[in-house]
Amino acid sequence: MIPRPHPEPGRLVDAEFQVLDRQVLDRNGEPVVTVDDVEITDIPRGVELDPDADAPVIENLLSGSAVLGTRLFGGRPPESRWQRIRWSHVTEIGTAVELNTTADRLDASWTERWVRNHLIGRIPGGRHAPD
Amino acid sequence: MKRLFAVALGILTAIGGFVDIGDLVTNAVVGSRFGLGLAWVTVLGVVGICLYANMSGRVAAVSGRATFEIIRERLGARAGMANLAASFLINLMTMTAEIGGVALVFQLVTGIDPLLWVPLAAFGVWIVVWRAKFSALENATGLLGLSLIVFAVAVFLLQPDWGHLGMQLIPRIPESESGSTYWYYAIALFGAAMTPYEVFFFSSGGIEEGWTVKDLGQTRANVLVGFPLGGILSIAIAACATLVLLPQAIDVTSLSQVVLPVVQAGGTIAFGFVVVGIAAATFGAALETTLSSGYTLAQYFGWSWGKFRRPARAARFHLIMLIGLVIAVLVLLTGVDPIAVTEFSVVFSAIALPLTYIPILIVANDRQYMGRHVNGKLVNALGLVFLVVIVAASVAAIPLMIITGAGQ
Numbered sequence: 001m002i003p004r005p006h007p008e009p010g011r012l013v014d015a016e017f018q019v020l021d022r023q024v025l026d027r028n029g030e031p032v033v034t035v036d037d038v039e040i041t042d043i044p045r046g047v048e049l050d051p052d053a054d055a056p057v058i059e060n061l062l063s064g065s066a067v068l069g070t071r072l073f074g075g076r077p078p079e080s081r082w083q084r085i086r087w088s089h090v091t092e093i094g095t096a097v098e099l100n101t102t103a104d105r106l107d108a109s110w111t112e113r114w115v116r117n118h119l120i121g122r123i124p125g126g127r128h129a130p131d
Numbered sequence: 132m133k134r135l136f137a138v139a140l141g142i143l144t145a146i147g148g149f150v151d152i153g154d155l156v157t158n159a160v161v162g163s164r165f166g167l168g169l170a171w172v173t174v175l176g177v178v179g180i181c182l183y184a185n186m187s188g189r190v191a192a193v194s195g196r197a198t199f200e201i202i203r204e205r206l207g208a209r210a211g212m213a214n215l216a217a218s219f220l221i222n223l224m225t226m227t228a229e230i231g232g233v234a235l236v237f238q239l240v241t242g243i244d245p246l247l248w249v250p251l252a253a254f255g256v257w258i259v260v261w262r263a264k265f266s267a268l269e270n271a272t273g274l275l276g277l278s279l280i281v282f283a284v285a286v287f288l289l290q291p292d293w294g295h296l297g298m299q300l301i302p303r304i305p306e307s308e309s310g311s312t313y314w315y316y317a318i319a320l321f322g323a324a325m326t327p328y329e330v331f332f333f334s335s336g337g338i339e340e341g342w343t344v345k346d347l348g349q350t351r352a353n354v355l356v357g358f359p360l361g362g363i364l365s366i367a368i369a370a371c372a373t374l375v376l377l378p379q380a381i382d383v384t385s386l387s388q389v390v391l392p393v394v395q396a397g398g399t400i401a402f403g404f405v406v407v408g409i410a411a412a413t414f415g416a417a418l419e420t421t422l423s424s425g426y427t428l429a430q431y432f433g434w435s436w437g438k439f440r441r442p443a444r445a446a447r448f449h450l451i452m453l454i455g456l457v458i459a460v461l462v463l464l465t466g467v468d469p470i471a472v473t474e475f476s477v478v479f480s481a482i483a484l485p486l487t488y489i490p491i492l493i494v495a496n497d498r499q500y501m502g503r504h505v506n507g508k509l510v511n512a513l514g515l516v517f518l519v520v521i522v523a524a525s526v527a528a529i530p531l532m533i534i535t536g537a538g539q
Binding site for chain 1: 263444
């Protein structure tokens with residue numbers, strides 16, 4: 001498909017090869033999550049695709065156990081189970097997807113925070129750098 | 132000078148870190164049954180691990196991505212998950228074997244039941260993983276592991292008929308053994324030399340230590356000098372068993388038979404060295420496999436990982452390692468023989484080899500990741516040859532395990 005200028009500024013990416021299953025890093029280079037799926041603007045269903053229509057735009061990166069689960073076994077999880085990272089946070093797509101925000105501000109890393117606050121952070125020495 | 136020191140230290144720790152419980156037990160078993168007729172497999176395995184460890188180190192240094200991030204990215208979520216499940220379980224098995232090995236060393240010295248040492252050994256591993264700096268744990272266990280050179284010294288002290296020993300190096304199947312047991316142990320030795328955790332650990336360790344393209348020369352030296360010297364130690368272990376255990380038809384069923392030739396050759400002092408060496412080698416490998424369990428899982432799911440972060444900043448990574456250690460302890464407390472776990476772990480490692488090595492070979496050729504540091508033609512040619520060997524070993528392992536009754 002030949003790219004046409006999109007009404008919104010952006011970059012043409014191959015979602016499957018350049019985004020899916022890539023490591024997401026926050027502003028400080030800390031791993032956040034792996035891209036389990038992406039949410040794109042609606043493609044009309046049941047009608048033939050209009051070759052002149054604008055290419056769909058990635059709106060959010062998705063993650064979460066339900067999203068990964070359906071990647072593994074098929075199906076479609078309810079939207080309430082999607083953990084979204086807004087595409088506007090993305091600053092760079094290279095060997096990893098880089099964000100302009102920190103991991104702690106994202107819903108996608110809530111399990112990391114839960115394990116930190118309830119388990120690992122409570123073990124003596126857990127919040128100190130190694131000697 | 133500082134640079135030279137760093138290179139020397141890297142090489143020495145690579146030698147000491149090469150040998151683990153799998154190499155110790157498998158080489159002793161093979162030496163006691165086949166003499167040196169399988170030493171060629173160790174040579175083959177060392178060439179293979181040099182090739183692929185170097186490749187994974189280069190991928191990590193250039194792209195900043197560790198092995199399991201790449202496996203997930205290349206294989207996709209589903210095949211990546213199947214790979215993760217197999218790799219994680221086999222790594223857990225190796226980890227159990229290493230912790231059991233630490234317990235067996237303490238039993239050898241104190242005479243106290245290894246079951247009592249198992250929780251202590253695991254706790255020791257956890258404390259080091261929790262608190263020690265990455266470079267400190269690497270260097271300490273690697274350098275102490277050099278005590279294993281006593282195996283090479285013992286070969287000389289045993290004053291063998293060198294011509295006779297040299298003749299043994301020619302691959303042949305002894306009359307007391309069948310062709311299938313010979314090939315079964317060939318695969319076991321190959322698996323012991325090329326254990327996948329070494330690659331997970333090596334590539335993730337490169338990121339822990341912040342390697343960049345500038346460090347490629349040093350990592351290459353560590354691998355290309357350190358691993359072959361470690362391989363010579365492995366062959367020395369087999370040679371010791373060939374000289375002492377084979378003529379007397381002594382079976383290797385515990386660590387005491389592994390160290391017997393060394394003690395016979397060098398007495399108490401040699402015993403001291405071999406005990407320190409085995410303790411350091413198994414403890415070091417227990418640390419590496421424990422970290423690898425965290426690395427593989429965290430990298431697949433994209434969690435924060437690494438010893439260079441405070442544990443609270445890599446919480447799930449540390450949680451996984453804790454759970455892994457608890458499982459290993461529980462398995463060992465059932466009273467299962469750590470030597471038997473070791474023998475199975477090296478064969479299962481051989482089965483899992485393609486899972487790790489194929490994605491590395493693919494990514495090492497990907498310009499998007501590697502830029503101008505993609506594989507050269509020679510490396511690719513060797514890599515493909517080894518891929519054939521790895522796949523053949525992997526496919527043949529289970530049928531041979533069934534035919535031979537796991538090497539009986």
